[in-house]
Amino acid sequence: MIKAIFIVGPTASGKTALSINIAKKFGGEIISADSMQLYRGIHIASAAPDAEEKCGIPHHLLEFLELDEEYSVADYVIKARRCITEINSRGKIPVIVGGTGLYISSLLDNTEFSEQKTDFLLREELEKRFDSIGGEKMLEELREFDPTSAARLHPNNRRRIIRAFEVYRISGKTITEQNELSHQNKGFIEPLVIGITYNDREKLYDRINRRVDIMLNNGLLEEARTTFADTNGKGAFQAIGHKELYGYFSGEKTLEEATELLKQQTRRYAKRQLTWFRRDDRINWLYADSCDDINENAFKLINEFLKEENR
Structure with missing residues (x-):
């Protein structure tokens, strides 16, 4: 090391x-x-x-x-x-x-980032959804599959909330799961x-x-x-x-x-x-x-x- x-x-x-x-x-x-x-x-x-x-x-x-x-x-x-x-x-x-x-x-x-690609169409979709329903509602939805991240994020933290959805939709793993894997490595x-x-x-x-x-x-x-x-x-x-x-x-x-x-x-x-x-x-x-x-x-x-x- x-x-x-x-x-x-x-x-x-x-x-x-x-x-x-x-x-x-x-x-x-x-x-x-x-x-x-x-x-x-x-x-x-x-x-x-x-x-x-x-x-x-x-x-x-x-x-x-x-x-x-x-x-x-x-x-x-x-x-x-x-x-x-x-x-x-x-x-x-x-x-x-x-x-x-x-x-x-x-x-x-x-923290392992190498496989987290950026899908600009997906990001645009999530940005529009955030602007439409707001941070509180997005956090409620995030809580359903990644309660740990949802508990840490503020409703106004647009970028990180969107990123949490983006990572899950692309990789099938939550940010919390990816962090846990990184800690094991x-x-x-x-x-x-x-x-x-x-x-x-x-x-x-x-x-x-x-x-x-x-x-x-x-x-x-x-x-x-x-x-x-x-x-x-x-x-x-x-x-x-x-x-x-x-x-x-x-x-x-x-x-x-x-x-x-x-x-x-x-x-x-x-x-x-x-x-x-x-x-x-x-x-x-x-x-x-x-x-x-x-x-x-x-x-x-x-x-x-x-x-x-x-x-």
Whole structure:
């Protein structure tokens, strides 16, 4: 199995800086696990690292999609696995960093996607049905053949509800059944998962608020304005950081109101990320607001992890 290091946690927690320090010290290459950093044209909103921040460390799965391209979890996992294998073949350590929980868990759980084809006619049929009867009714129907998935999904989560139906109609297996099969298979990676969070949630929220202010100073308004006229609800057009500003461009909100909405939505997103990651007992949590040095503690965990193969 390939040893891989995962750095996870909520937005604005310091994942990028830690991952680069780890890659520099242990000879790693970084793979993004952030669903919005895949896209070109939203560099500021997605907080993708720039050339200076990268410090010469190779980065993968960053800013390679057009804004209107849709990219599924299956697409991501297949490509990320390929990156992990290639990085390992160069004698480097894969460092996967991001806050998109489904990307992270699908890699950790060895979720099998290779046979899940996309039937665009079926998807269109399911999308029309969802729009016709609504999420609550679709969840009732999903509950009949996949109650586990139905219990996890929110009625407003259109994409995932449709995907659950799609997978079942194409493969004859529910997503739950496929995940169980994946768990039974030997994974191809041996992971060390490090999470960054804060004991004091308000400190994280303060960091989020400051980050939004910095983004605005760095040109977020101009970046968002370029997507405003073309928005179609697909791909990166749903990104937090742009859509909250559209009300300002249309005259429905003042800049102050749009900015506060962006801060509020980003804080809510961070809370959802923490809820997702907190249920995973594989994560070794480090607290950025503790007296301990977060880099030093991460390095200790990694040294022990890498020593294990030599015992």
